[in-house]
Amino acid sequence: MSDKGRSMEPPAAGRSKKQSQSDAKGNRRRPVMGRTLAQAEEVEVKEKINLVRLRYEGAPKDGQDDPHKVLISKVHKAAQLQLTDDRLSVTGYKGFRTARGSHGTHEGALYCEVRVTRMGVSGHCRLGWCTRKAELQAPVGYDTFGFSYRDVDGSKVSNGLREAYGQSFREGDVVGMYIFLPKGGRTLEPQQNEYTKYKGKWMRIEDPEPNPEPLPGSVIAFTVNGQYQGVAFRDFNEGTYYPAVSIYTMPEQTEGATVTLNFGPKFSYAPPQPEGCLPAIPVCDLAAPLSSTLAVEVLQDAGTLGSESQGAGLQAPGPSDDLMMEQSAVLQDADNKDTTGALTVGEPDGVSESTLPDCNIVYEAAVEGEAGVVSP
Numbered sequence: 384m385s386d387k388g389r390s391m392e393p394p395a396a397g398r399s400k401k402q403s404q405s406d407a408k409g410n411r412r413r414p415v416m417g418r419t420l421a422q423a424e425e426v427e428v429k430e431k432i433n434l435v436r437l438r439y440e441g442a443p444k445d446g447q448d449d450p451h452k453v454l455i456s457k458v459h460k461a462a463q464l465q466l467t468d469d470r471l472s473v474t475g476y477k478g479f480r481t482a483r484g485s486h487g488t489h490e491g492a493l494y495c496e497v498r499v500t501r502m503g504v505s506g507h508c509r510l511g512w513c514t515r516k517a518e519l520q521a522p523v524g525y526d527t528f529g530f531s532y533r534d535v536d537g538s539k540v541s542n543g544l545r546e547a548y549g550q551s552f553r554e555g556d557v558v559g560m561y562i563f564l565p566k567g568g569r570t571l572e573p574q575q576n577e578y579t580k581y582k583g584k585w586m587r588i589e590d591p592e593p594n595p596e597p598l599p600g601s602v603i604a605f606t607v608n609g610q611y612q613g614v615a616f617r618d619f620n621e622g623t624y625y626p627a628v629s630i631y632t633m634p635e636q637t638e639g640a641t642v643t644l645n646f647g648p649k650f651s652y653a654p655p656q657p658e659g660c661l662p663a664i665p666v667c668d669l670a671a672p673l674s675s676t677l678a679v680e681v682l683q684d685a686g687t688l689g690s691e692s693q694g695a696g697l698q699a700p701g702p703s704d705d706l707m708m709e710q711s712a713v714l715q716d717a718d719n720k721d722t723t724g725a726l727t728v729g730e731p732d733g734v735s736e737s738t739l740p741d742c743n744i745v746y747e748a749a750v751e752g753e754a755g756v757v758s759p
Contacts, residue, residue, distance in 0.1 A: 448485035450671040453646045456485040456625075461519040464630065465639070471646075472500060474639035475630030479522040481529075483513065484646065486669035487625035489570040492563040494654035494663035495626050496645040499534070502554045505633035506640030509533050509540060512562050512603055514622040515572065522629035529627060530616045532558065532605045539615045549605060549612030557651045559606035560626060563660040568598045568621030595620035602657050609652035626666060 448456050454470035461480035464473050473482045484495070497510045509522045513529030524531035524540030531540045532548065539548035552558055571592065578585050598621040605612045630640045645651070647665020654663040 450486075451673055453484065453486045453667045453670050455644060456483050459483045459485075459515065459519070459625070472641055472643040473628060473630065474641040476632055476636075476639045477634045479509075479520075479525075479629050479631045481513070481517065481519045481521065481523055481627055481629045483515075483517075483519075484626035484644070484666060486666060487514075487623045488564065488669060489568050489572075489621065489623045490564045490566050492561070492656075492661040492663040493626075493666050493669075494559065494561050494650070495647060495666040496650050496652070497558045497560065497626075497628060498643045498645065498651075499552060499554050499556050499558070500641040500643045501638070502534075502640045503632060503636050503638050505631075505636045506554075507534050507631045508640065508642055509629040510558050510560060510605075510642070511627055512560065512624045513627040514624055516622075517627065522631070523627045527620070528622075530603050530619065531627070531629065532560075532612075532615060537612075541616065541619075548615050550607055550610070552607045557608055559609070559650070559652055559654060561602075561604045561606075561655050561657070561660075561663055562624055563600075563602040563657065563663075564598060564621075564624065565600040568601070569593070569595075571595055571622040595622050597621070600659070602660050604655055604657050606652060606655055611655045614657050 448454070448458055455466055455473055457466065457470065460466070460473070460482035461475075463477075464475050464480050464482050466473055466482075499508060502508070509524060509531040511523045511529060511531035513523050516526075517523065517528040518525050522531065522540070523529040524533075525543055527542045529541065532552075533540055533545065534552050537547075537549040537551040538545040540546075580586070597618050599618050601617065601619050601621075602614055603616040603619070604614050626644065626646075628642050628644065630642060632640050646667040648667055650665070656662050
């Protein structure tokens with residue numbers, strides 16, 4: 384039969400010309416509820432995954448921060464920023480970028496310090512606190528999820544708005560950062576990411592998140608070389624807040640700008656305590672406690688590293704047997720206690736500042752000695 388004798392009907396509404404054509408075997412696609420099989424399969428996938436909850440993010444990210452050590456996060460930082468081996472200093476080039484600490488809290492009082500190590504000719508920085516929703520390819524305070532203190536004129540910044548606040552600071556200065564979050568606020572942390580592959584791309588399944596509410600009594604304050612600058616922000620939104628630093632240089636500056644974070648427990652200056660707020664604990668106290676077995680292994684490794692370092696002419700003494708037995712006993716006692724729950728101000732029962740932090744100090748000293756890094 385010639386083409387002239389055929390009925391030249393247009394494809395049915397909602398069906399493309401390609402979908403209306405025959406399959407590889409010459410059979411016409413069988414409609415299902417007014418759709419082709421291909422369309423029906425796609426609808427089934429949509430109903431199963433719910434595409435409204437998907438967001439393209441490339442492949443799932445590898446690597447997580449160690450819950451037992453408070454450092455600059457290797458995950459939650461702009462990719463352009465460079466971390467030192469000890470992950471306490473960060474360097475940035477060409478434009479504002481942000482890095483966050485690995486640990487944060489939704490309630491309690493925290494304090495840490497930031498030393499402005501090097502700025503160069505055109506370098507600048509903004510220091511403060513933010514949640515995980517804050518933009519990393521912009522300075523802290525660019526959006527409503529961050530609050531910062533600006534070096535240039537001492538202004539404070541949030542939601543992109545600058546206001547007069549305190550004195551300016553520069554290279555060599557130490558800026559203290561204090562935050563107080565009263566009880567009652569929600570964490571608002573994103574849940575564990577779930578990924579699925581759709582049409583050849585990795586998609587993150589998103590769950591709807593509640594809108595943050597203002598947290599009455601919340602406070603952020605700063606110091607410069609121990610001088611209290613007053614309260615910068617009050618009654619901001621609830622959420623889990625992390626120490627954050629942002630670094631900037633002009634494109635023509637070849638050397639980067641660098642800042643160094645001190646999460647404690649020893650600080651250059653005493654933490655402030657704004658009126659009506661709790662005394663701060665060092666951010667390093669947010670680290671998850673080591674189990675007794677892991678602690679002994681860490682201390683043994685530290686002793687080995689210390690011996691090797693001394694043999695190489697580096698000063699990194701290993702722990703004594705008495706210290707190892709003492710730390711093991713302390714951590715075994717801590718294992719028998721409930722370590723879950725909200726952050727509390729003060730020392731856990733049975734664990735004093737003169738015992739438990741020494742374990743971390745010995746281990747870090749040995750590792751730094753091996754690498755030839757001198758502690759600040």
